[in-house]
Structure formats: C-alpha cells, structure tokens
Amino acid sequence: MNELYPIGDVARRTGLSVSAIRYYADAGVIAPSGHTDAGYRLYDVRAIASLELVRTLRDLGAGLDEIRRLLAGGTTLHDLAAAHLELLEARMRDFQARRAVLRTVVRQQTPAEQVNLMHKLVSMSDDDRARLIEEFWTEVTAGLDLADLVGELVRMRPRLPDDPAVEQLEAWIELADTVRDPAFRSAVRGYFRETFRGAERWPEEEAERLAGILTEAMIAARGGEPIDSARARELANRYVTTLATLTGDPDVDRVRRQVLDADPGPHTARGTALLGRYHALVATINGTPRPSGALGSVWLYRAVGAL
Structure with missing residues (x-):
C-alpha cells in the first residue's frame, strides 16, 4: 500500500516549510499525491523524494522553470x-x-x-594580454637585428590559467601596470641598446650566432643548469670562439681573459633590477618556479670563468 503523508509530516521530512510545499504545488512543480476528505493535501514517498530534489536544486540556484522541465522529462x-x-x-x-x-x-x-x-587590466581577454606583452617587447627591442634572442624574450610571456588564483591575478595587475609605464619601457630599451651596442656592425651570421648563444644561456640559467656542467662548458667555449671571430683576435684564450676582465657586475645589476621583477611576476602568473635572479649574461660570464 502506498502510504500518504500529511503536509506537516512532509515539511518535517524535507526541511521545507508548509507554505513552500503549497507554493510548489500551485506552481505545477510537485502536485499532491492525494487529498483527505476535508481537502488537505497528501504526499507519497515519491513526491517527498521529488520535493527533496527540488529543495537541493533550488539551493544550487536552479529556477522553477528548469526544475519543472527536469521533472517533466524535458531536460x-x-x-x-x-x-x-x-x-x-x-x-x-x-x-x-x-x-x-x-x-x-x-x-x-x-x-x-x-x-x-x-x-x-584584470578583466582583459587572453588575446588582449598577449598583445600588451608582445607590444612591450617589440618596442623595447626595436632595431635589434637579433631574431633568436628577441623571439625568446617575447616568448617569456604570462599565461593566466582558466581558473587563476587571486595571487596570479594580483601579479598580472602589477605586471600589466609595469609594462605600460613609459619610464619602465624607456629604461629597458636603454638597457638593451647598451647591451648590444655595436651589434649592427657585426657580420649578420656571427651576430645571430652570438644571439643564439645568449638565448641558450638565458634558458639554461632559468632552468638551473650548473655553470660547470658539460652543457655550460660547451656554451662558454662557443661564446668565446664567436667573440674571437667578431673581434678578429685569433688568440681565443686571450679573448676569454678579456671577457673575465670586463666585469659585467654594474651593467648586469641594472638589467637584473629592471627585469628581475618582470620574470618573478611572470613565474607567479604561470605557476612556475621563480627564476634565481641571474640573467643569461651573468650565467654565461660565470660559465666562462669556470672553463
């Protein structure tokens, strides 16, 4: 026998108020299973289960029309x-x-x-974020005919995940504000001009070769490659040999000593101060380990010293 329960019992079982149960009946969501002789509404177990489902769906934000379609088999x-x-x-x-x-x-x-x-800034689309970063790198490296290095710099861009944490969004706000700052752009542009001063007079093939070595050093530094590893020695030797070709000095050992005598400390400190925060913010946004702080040029200088 299908037992029927009065509306008061149904309210206690479902946690709904009596008025809510009546409202759902009048709205055509859950009809009573029967009535007493006096006209009071009665509900069976299936109707009670449906009312419990309605309550859960309402708590989750579903509308009555959606629930009505669900119960009617329309969705x-x-x-x-x-x-x-x-x-x-x-x-x-x-x-x-x-x-x-x-x-x-x-x-x-x-x-x-x-x-x-x-x-x-925080509401920008993925495309808008990519355009802002690419436009920044394009401006600060304009005139540098070093495609490999410039390309690697442009690839060092933030990529917010689909579901970013608040810390990632905060890092993006700071980064976007920083790269839009004309003073920051001017300083970074000046640093790159100073770093590659005279590069336009180098033979194109050798200039690209040197840029490729610096790019590999940048990647190695970010990856934590030891300066005394076989990979580091290979890069350091290529770097010194390329510089010897560019300067026309056949004495590679002398060129190596000249590299070590030209302490990059002050110049590199400026570059680290300018770009260190950029790299740290990008790492936070991308959810990757923060860089050690050493630029590729510093890592390469130390690798030459370890030869």
Missing part, C-alpha cells in the same frame, strides 16, 4: 547541472577578479582614479 539532470556549473564558474572568476583588485587597492593604497584601470 536531464546532467544538462541542468552542467549549465549551472558553467554559470557558477563564470561568477567565481568574476569574484576572484574583484577580490584581486580590492586586495591590491588595500595593499598599495591605490588612488581612486586607478581602481577602474586595475579592473580593466
């Missing part, structure tokens, strides 16, 4: 859940973006006029 629970999951994840991304902006405002005591800019 599936999977499709309903997938649609709400997508909506919820979009809202969570928006909340995380807002949280990142507010945390940055609190931490940096940001002026009111910059808050709107911060929100725009």
Whole structure:
C-alpha cells in the first residue's frame, strides 16, 4: 500500500516549510499525491523524494522553470547541472577578479582614479594580454637585428590559467601596470641598446650566432643548469670562439681573459633590477618556479670563468 503523508509530516521530512510545499504545488512543480476528505493535501514517498530534489536544486540556484522541465522529462539532470556549473564558474572568476583588485587597492593604497584601470587590466581577454606583452617587447627591442634572442624574450610571456588564483591575478595587475609605464619601457630599451651596442656592425651570421648563444644561456640559467656542467662548458667555449671571430683576435684564450676582465657586475645589476621583477611576476602568473635572479649574461660570464 502506498502510504500518504500529511503536509506537516512532509515539511518535517524535507526541511521545507508548509507554505513552500503549497507554493510548489500551485506552481505545477510537485502536485499532491492525494487529498483527505476535508481537502488537505497528501504526499507519497515519491513526491517527498521529488520535493527533496527540488529543495537541493533550488539551493544550487536552479529556477522553477528548469526544475519543472527536469521533472517533466524535458531536460536531464546532467544538462541542468552542467549549465549551472558553467554559470557558477563564470561568477567565481568574476569574484576572484574583484577580490584581486580590492586586495591590491588595500595593499598599495591605490588612488581612486586607478581602481577602474586595475579592473580593466584584470578583466582583459587572453588575446588582449598577449598583445600588451608582445607590444612591450617589440618596442623595447626595436632595431635589434637579433631574431633568436628577441623571439625568446617575447616568448617569456604570462599565461593566466582558466581558473587563476587571486595571487596570479594580483601579479598580472602589477605586471600589466609595469609594462605600460613609459619610464619602465624607456629604461629597458636603454638597457638593451647598451647591451648590444655595436651589434649592427657585426657580420649578420656571427651576430645571430652570438644571439643564439645568449638565448641558450638565458634558458639554461632559468632552468638551473650548473655553470660547470658539460652543457655550460660547451656554451662558454662557443661564446668565446664567436667573440674571437667578431673581434678578429685569433688568440681565443686571450679573448676569454678579456671577457673575465670586463666585469659585467654594474651593467648586469641594472638589467637584473629592471627585469628581475618582470620574470618573478611572470613565474607567479604561470605557476612556475621563480627564476634565481641571474640573467643569461651573468650565467654565461660565470660559465666562462669556470672553463
């Protein structure tokens, strides 16, 4: 026998109020299973289970029309859940973006006029972020005919994951603000001009070869390659040999001593100060280990010293 329960018992079983159960009945969501002689509503076990499902779906944000279609067989629970999951994840991304902006405002005591800019930066699309970083590197390396090195620099770009943490969003806000700063761009541009001063007078093939060695050194430094490894010795020897060709000095050992005598400390310290924070922020955004701080040129200088 299919036992029927009065609405008060149903309310206690489901955690719904009596008025809510009546509302769902009047809205055509869950109809009573029967009535008493006095006209009071009665519900069987299946109806009670449906009411419990309705309560759960409502708690998850489902609308009555969606629930009505689900119970009538017009949609599936999977499709309903997938649609709400997508909506919820979009809202969570928006909340995380807002949280990142507010945390940055609190931490940096940001002026009111910059808050709107911060929100725009954190809300940029993947394509917009890529364009901003590529435009930065294009400007600061303009005129350098060193395709391999410039290409490697451009590839060192941030890539926010689909579901970034607040820390990653905060790092992006700082990075985007930094690369948009004309003073920072001018300083980085000056550093590269100084680093590759005279490169335009080098034979193209040798210049590209040297740029390729510096690119490999940059990758090795970021990867933590020891300066006394076989790979480091090979790069250091190629570097010294290429410099000997460029300077026209056949004495490779003398060129090596000249490299070591030309202490790159002050110049490299400037480059590390300029680009160290950039690399650290990119590492945070990409979820990768932070770089050691040594630029490729420093690593290569130390590798030459270890020969």
